[in-house]
Amino acid sequence: MASAGETLLALGGKRTTGQSIRTQNAMAAMAIANVVKSSLGPLGLDKMMVDDVGDVTVTNDGATILKLLEVEHPAGKVLVDLAQLQDEEVGDGTTSVAIIAAELLKAANELVQQKLHPTTVINGYRFACKEAVRFIQENLALSTDDLDRTSIIKAAKTTMSSKLISTDSDFFAEMCVEATNLIKVTDASGKATFPIKAINVLKAHGKSSRESMLIRGYALNCTRASEAMPRKIAGAKIACLDFSLQKSKMHLGISVVVEDPSKLEAIRREEMEITKRRIEKILKAGANVILTTGGIDDLCLKQFVEAGALAVRRAKKVDLKRIAKATGATLTSSLATLEGDDEQFDPSLLGQADEVVQERISDEELVLIKGPKARTAASIILRGANDVMLDEMERSLHDALCVVRRVLESKKLVVGGGAVEAALNVYLDNFATTLPSREQLAVAEFANALLVIPKTLASNAAKDSTQLVAKLRAFHYKSQTEKENSHLKWAGLDLENGNIRDNKEAGILEPMISKVKCLKFATEAAITILRIDDLIKLDKVEKQQHDDECM
């Protein structure tokens, strides 16, 4: 069992050093990458994850797959975190980032075995990464400031092509672009941002995915508190409350002691009256839609019903915050005023919307806030055969929304389908030969590692990857050496037919930022793991004792 680099420590842990740990790390990374490999690309397939309770998740998203895997190896964990990081930063490309990082590690391990010092490899990788990013930005980016709608839709479609909803990608891409445009916010400096989280995605099973819909407004997964309330209110004035409209009571442990029995009844009455007065104030301010995170006593419902107002109780606070933003309302947590003498509800705290209506969708009822005044809002209601499917649809849609946002923000696109990777490979290969130092080897390996993306794409599509990739490289070599053939730099894989085609024409577009971040993150992660030359794993129990002694 014990190999040269593995010695038993006195502490009762295990220590692995030198080449042995590097190989181990590279192996672990490859193993992780292999798990997600088959989900890359338009012909990639999904994974079904079953947890210990038996809950099922079906997904194609690299980050989700890795998150659900119980990875034990420390190097493997770095890769899992890497995918998570990419998910948070860009939202898409999580699978590719893990695959590239693993490939880089594998290549580095081989170089080190050839007695190249890890720091040299690291330097080479850094150098190559920088050069690659520069090349993308200068030569491969489609800087289209006047980004027309079609190319944004194309980018969204590219993301979705690998997902469950690929056959309906036209439909969903339209929806994503529409939704993202609806939530556009221009900040003080005139820069437009798109807070994707503001899009409320609701899931209701039934019907088919085609019947998912975009609602220009906010959909709240609640029903009105009483049947007697109106179903629809036009010209709504919305109050967002963060407290309960229930009989007020003293905090626990406070007891009111009275001597006169008649006071007891007075206390009882007052409990009710306090809330009633509050509601009266809110209604007097002109509110006809009241949303609260707390409860509403049945006792008080009558007041709302009589005023013809629509009240919703137990709404989620996040929802209310967003509604408040969209309608211009202020989420009020108490009616107390600064003067402190009396409670007030100022009409300026109210938000406005064209219409608030309760609608039945499938078996559920939703309250829809349409046409909010302050800002446009968007909600997407997903339909599908079952919950597992809806969850995956939500993840796919989230990826697509992120991509649309990135495109709208950075306004730069690159061509997908392995085109960028192949171009970089050719470029870096040539670039490496100009380097007189040892880094040359590392840069060349970096270039080769990138080819893993087109290779995996081709092999997932059950195509001859070796031949296709060779062909693809030839195209890119031509484009970089011969001026008149420079249009060939858009050449990418056509996985349906197993050919090379102009992917710019075919509309396979990805946001540039996704590719750049992907390269940067993968390089960083590879470097982090590469720097390790010693792994000390302590036994759990021993460690605890050790800690106690030390501290």
Place this chain on the structure above:
Amino acid sequence: MLRGGMPGSAPIIVLSQNTKRESGHRVQLMNINAAKTIADVIRTSLGPRAMLKMLMDPMGGIVLTNDGNAILREITVKHPAAKSMIEIARTQDEETGDGTTSVIVLAGEIMAEAEQFLDQNIHPTIIIQAYRMALEDMIEWAEKKFSKPVDVKNETQLATVVKSCLATKMLANYMDLAVKIALDAVRTIDVTKHGYHEIDIKRYCRMEKIPGGSIEDSSVVKGVVLNKDIVHPKMRRRIEKPRVILLDCQLEYKKGESQTSIEIMKEEDFSRALEQEEATIRKQCDEIIALKPDLVFTEKGISDLAQHFLVKAGITALRRLKKTDNNRLARVTGARIAHDTTDLTEEDVGTLTDLFEIKKIGDEYFAFVTSEKTTAVTVVIRGPSKDIMNEVERNIQDAVNCVRNVLLNPRVVPGAGALEMALAHALNEKSKSIEGVRQWPYKAVARALEVIPRTLIQNCGGSTIRQLTALRAKHAQNADKNWTWGIDGVTGELNEVKDPDASKSWFSWAKTDMNTLNIWDPLAVRIQVLKTAIETSVMLLRIDDIVSGTKKKDANSEAVMPE
């Protein structure tokens, strides 16, 4: 479990030891098998010759049903793909309330058809694309070519649809009754207000099961039936045109929410405190009596003292209602639910009720609050045993949903496997024009659709191959004219689905013309079956890897890795 290793050293453990992983072709076959297994469980519950299943739950209770969803709900399965299959029955039930068996059988068959292509190494995404194409075409054809509008005002036509829905159920023996119940119930709760067409079965159509009597005694009550007796024996048990007050507060003394304690110094204070409690109740009762109601319902309790006051005023009172019942009563009586007696006004009193009556049925008392013009309805189900009544309830639920579907989307398609056969034929024709490998899976959908007529024949013991080929030939001979030909699920013979003669009532018509079938299903149900079945199989076919024993989403076990 993943292991990598290099020669001469220990294997490197990357994933947790208790993770199991299966991938590739095996997984696809496993998923298909799971789907097929589930479909096989309920295959015999399809069609008019369907048999019931008896299911025993761990508690020893039994469920007796042939409703696909009800069967699968009780089955515990382990395989993740089988779980998704079970879920689609639920989806179908929630969305349309009917067609739960068909959706499972069809989904199972579509999955099974995919197996041969996977064996031939056709990429799943190609199969999926073809399935999707087929789905789109089918929906278009079903909506445009193979359906006809139905006149929602025509009782005969509606009855036909309900009859088709019920023919497969236990209630088939009480067809006339069940059809009448379903139609009456839905007609009553069908309201249009604020331009919003509402048929809210969940809230306003309730089933009240009363053991005893026979199934024929079941009826529709226009109003509310409550399993409650009056609180005081002296109260009136039958009131015509009562004035009704609905309350949501107790008529008894209740302490406040805050913790209060009273320190009594003098003797008289003690009696004062008691008197005060009495006075509170008296005040509440006086406020009610002032409005001269005949009936008082409350969701909370009524104390003995309050009962006394109410009896003296000649008011009948019922206590501890469910919130939902109270809402329905509000709709029947026109009263507004009051939450406090102090602000009761004349408008809160409901006067729309025709009759209030307490009846003793079997061993229990039931309160009937009825009104001719009401929009809330209760279906009283009678039957010899609880299990049978449960099944009757499910059947009526299906029938009621069926009526709702037709009213909301007034188009019907021929049942008895005719629609499936017509679609299968159309798909077959179209498949010839499809280029590339996709043609085969596209055609496979057509074959999968034939499972519905095939199962119909099988379940009644007909000659599957002979009848199915005959039916296929019939559709092929003249697709435009013969699209209504289907399988008579009782005899297993070929038959044409025809319109009932509108001039005759349905029941007399059925007796005179036995040679044609009269089975029409709501379009909404059949389309939902197609959509759900195809979408689920698409999802399951995309899977090439099953990892089980993964951690829960949020629980992140921290790494022990000191520097």
